[in-house]
Amino acid sequence: MLKIDGVSRRFGDVTALDNVSLEIGQGEFFALLGPSGCGKTTLLRIIAGFETPDAGAVSLDGDDLLSRPPNRRPISLMFQSYALFPHMSVAKNVAYGLEREGLPKGEVRQRVGEVLETVGLTAHAARKPAQLSGGQRQRVALARSIVKRPRLLLLDEPLSALDKKVRADMQLELKRLQHEVGITFVVVTHDQEEAMSLADRIAVFDSGSVRQVDQPVELYERPRSPFVADFVGANNLFRGTASGLDGIRSEQFGMLPGTPLTELAAGAEALLAVRPEKIELAEENATRGLPGSVLDVSFYGGVSHLSVEVPGHAKPVLAAVQGASSVRAGAKVKVRWDAQDAVIMAVDQ
DSSP: OOOEEEEEETTTTEEEEEEEEEEETOEEEEEEOOOOTTTHHHHHHHHTSSSSSSHHHHHHTTTTTTSSSSGGSSSSEEEEOOOOTTSSSSSHHHHHHHHHHHHHHHHHHHEEEEEEHHHOOOOGTOOOOGGHHHHHHHHHHHHHHTTOOOSSSEESSSSSSHHHHHEEEEEHHHHHHHHHOEEEEEEESSSHHHHHHOSSEEEEEEEEEEEEEEEEHHHHHSSSSSHHHHHHSSEEEEEEETTTEEEEETTTTTTEOOESSSSOOOOOOOEEEOOOOOOOOETTHHHOSSSEEEEEEEOSSSEEEEEETTTTTTSSSSEEESOOSOTTTTTTEEEOOOOGGGEEETTTT
16 A cells, blocks of 8 residues: 655765665554664655655555645644644544535534544543543544544654553554554554554664564564564573574573574574573573573562573573562572574674
């Protein structure tokens, strides 16, 4: 549906986007994920028509988007700040775009009523934005965006202004609404959990380039570059050299088990990544594993996070176990994992 082909954008000496190409399907919930300043919002603004690329093409259903002004694109943009009119009621905020198009009053009333029912705000139609909670204001902004029935809805950090509990609720709400209205959503976020919980597919950005495009599970379990492995969720990273199909050879720890994502030449520099939940803590006298001592144990309700100091490793090894951990700070343990639970990639990707 949406095709982005070789898009580049520079601001003076800064390259915001460097030859970015993406394809987004009809009805897809697609996330642009990356740290601040990586170019994801610049790409969103190019799609919306508020920025012009230095090179490349953007098309929607095969039609060139770049030749159209923003108000002629079948696209809505929901701003991070929501940008609601404070002096207007909820219903008036939602109706504003339709009224500007000159639609008959009866049709405006009908469409506003339908969309307010969809987002669960019918009872709040007469209220002003200041009388609403953060989550309700977010839903008003969403209603105003979808009432015009765009082909594509762009969301710039839509949940960043909400507290954690409301954010979790709104993640579910956004996903439900997206399925209900059938509009393609493209969301910009720096929050990995938000992207993983919302999106059908995720594009990970770094310094203006796309590092990987994948479904959330594939992205988490099979990162294809050191940046993605380190940025998406917590990971334990070990450096070494490629050594066949069963692991890497580390100068400090000898052979470490893992599975290469691609074929690596023997002796090539490699990085092994293993997630905290794949780490197993064994007895100090176990035959297999890296010896270490537990620095800290943090309980988060459903899961406990343990930090283990392993001599020779620059950072503590992170482990996650279900429920409360019986291991205490100061305990001597061995950390280990199975080869199929760790991925190996080239260092220079």
